[in-house]
Amino acid sequence: MTTILEVRDLGKSFGGVRAVDRLSFAIEEHAILGLIGPNGAGKSTLFNLINGVFTPDSGRVTFRGMDITGATPDVVARHGLARTHQIVQPLEAMTVLDNCTVGACFGRQNLPRARALQAAREAAVFVGLGDRLDSPAAQLTIAGKKRLELARALAAQPLLLLLDEVLAGLNPTEVERMIGVIRRLRERGITILIIEHLMQAIMSLSDRIVVLNHGQKLAEGAPAEVANTPAVIEAYLGDPALAAELVGKRRA
Amino acid sequence: MSDALLSVEALEAGYGEVQVVWGVSFEARRSTLTTIVGANGAGKTTTLKAVVGTLVPWGGRVVFNGEDVTRLPAHAKAARGLALVPEGRQLFTDMTVEENLEMGSYSKRASRSFTVLLERCFALFPRLAERRRQRAGTLSGGEQQMLAIARGLMSDPEVLMVDELSLGLAPVVLHQLFATLRVLKDDGLTIVLVEQNVHLAFALSDHAYVIADGKLFADGSPDALTDMPEIRRAYLGL
Numbered sequence: 001m002t003t004i005l006e007v008r009d010l011g012k013s014f015g016g017v018r019a020v021d022r023l024s025f026a027i028e029e030h031a032i033l034g035l036i037g038p039n040g041a042g043k044s045t046l047f048n049l050i051n052g053v054f055t056p057d058s059g060r061v062t063f064r065g066m067d068i069t070g071a072t073p074d075v076v077a078r079h080g081l082a083r084t085h086q087i088v089q090p091l092e093a094m095t096v097l098d099n100c101t102v103g104a105c106f107g108r109q110n111l112p113r114a115r116a117l118q119a120a121r122e123a124a125v126f127v128g129l130g131d132r133l134d135s136p137a138a139q140l141t142i143a144g145k146k147r148l149e150l151a152r153a154l155a156a157q158p159l160l161l162l163l164d165e166v167l168a169g170l171n172p173t174e175v176e177r178m179i180g181v182i183r184r185l186r187e188r189g190i191t192i193l194i195i196e197h198l199m200q201a202i203m204s205l206s207d208r209i210v211v212l213n214h215g216q217k218l219a220e221g222a223p224a225e226v227a228n229t230p231a232v233i234e235a236y237l238g239d240p241a242l243a244a245e246l247v248g249k250r251r252a
Numbered sequence: 253m254s255d256a257l258l259s260v261e262a263l264e265a266g267y268g269e270v271q272v273v274w275g276v277s278f279e280a281r282r283s284t285l286t287t288i289v290g291a292n293g294a295g296k297t298t299t300l301k302a303v304v305g306t307l308v309p310w311g312g313r314v315v316f317n318g319e320d321v322t323r324l325p326a327h328a329k330a331a332r333g334l335a336l337v338p339e340g341r342q343l344f345t346d347m348t349v350e351e352n353l354e355m356g357s358y359s360k361r362a363s364r365s366f367t368v369l370l371e372r373c374f375a376l377f378p379r380l381a382e383r384r385r386q387r388a389g390t391l392s393g394g395e396q397q398m399l400a401i402a403r404g405l406m407s408d409p410e411v412l413m414v415d416e417l418s419l420g421l422a423p424v425v426l427h428q429l430f431a432t433l434r435v436l437k438d439d440g441l442t443i444v445l446v447e448q449n450v451h452l453a454f455a456l457s458d459h460a461y462v463i464a465d466g467k468l469f470a471d472g473s474p475d476a477l478t479d480m481p482e483i484r485r486a487y488l489g490l
Contacts, residue, residue, distance in 0.1 A: 039379065044392060143293070
């Protein structure tokens, strides 16, 4: 197996708060790595450090053997690393197709306009927005905007995709569909790093899970292994008795 | 049922020339939890907006506490105890956590019990207490959701409506929140949830409505709805 992304001793502080604290982990090619942790644990900050929105205070980010630490987002995107945003960031006034075209033009390849349009259309159809190509992004529902985030990232033809809560706000049927989309992405050879709070979804999708707490790695391992780690239960999953009582009341 | 605290009758609403909600009716009885489910784009958010008055209803009636409040502006409804935690948080990002909470208790009624309400919110979300002087825009996504819910509770509502309660919340926080909603409900709070975590919401709901294409598709007890095959398939992923 080949490592596609390695993060070593990564650190970032805001004011006095250590958002990411000496964090190290790696992802193998074609894997799906799940990233979970309590609110404010540093998950989104980690994404911002990997794709260059923030410059780390310390540590290194290596992508396909290249040191990309501190590289700007446009450069990182050119290397084949794309992302979605937890709070969706569509270009509101532009159409679905144009949003995706932006992704294609500034992605891994420097596509000429015609081919960029084609990649954009394919990406939009792939996530299920094929019938909304000409709609302004502002008119999409939250679920539609989530799909658009994914399509725009996909149009960049990435080798590694960072997904920040793409399942949040979708109903169980829509979640199933989106999980199918993510699985098909992996079958296409894309490696995926995914942040998600929906336990069933992330546990079934991920090959491995990394748990963050206070910017540090709290646990790492196979999904079942991580879910049974007492520290993870305490910091993230919460009291199993309470969860069982809340969810299981009607089944009892 | 005549003991409804909030009764919405044949509501119609939309944007510009596009009608989204086509005659939706639902009610929330005092001290119960009501859940509205439906696919994205079905009109749930538009329904809530029209009920609280951030969107002017095109037709139908909203009756709250026996009073027809259909045409009242949002601030007047909030002052009467009808609160919405909007989808997408809509925080004052340049204000601190505490200032956002203060804005929530703007009405005369709520500002009287400001200290008690604030303590309750900080007990519910200790993370917000830790970050009370931090600008809301610098919070993580999940922390912003906590703040949006807390701000809604700061208005000391009689009816709390939450659009996408669970968005971005870690399981431990979500479970605590649901446990707290149950306590608030027992204390008399009436809750209306639009929620995609259908399993958790149904477990705590007294009544549920399914909206499809801007119309009411079905309603009943969560158990009854769960037993309907077309609803299981389309909305519950079972």
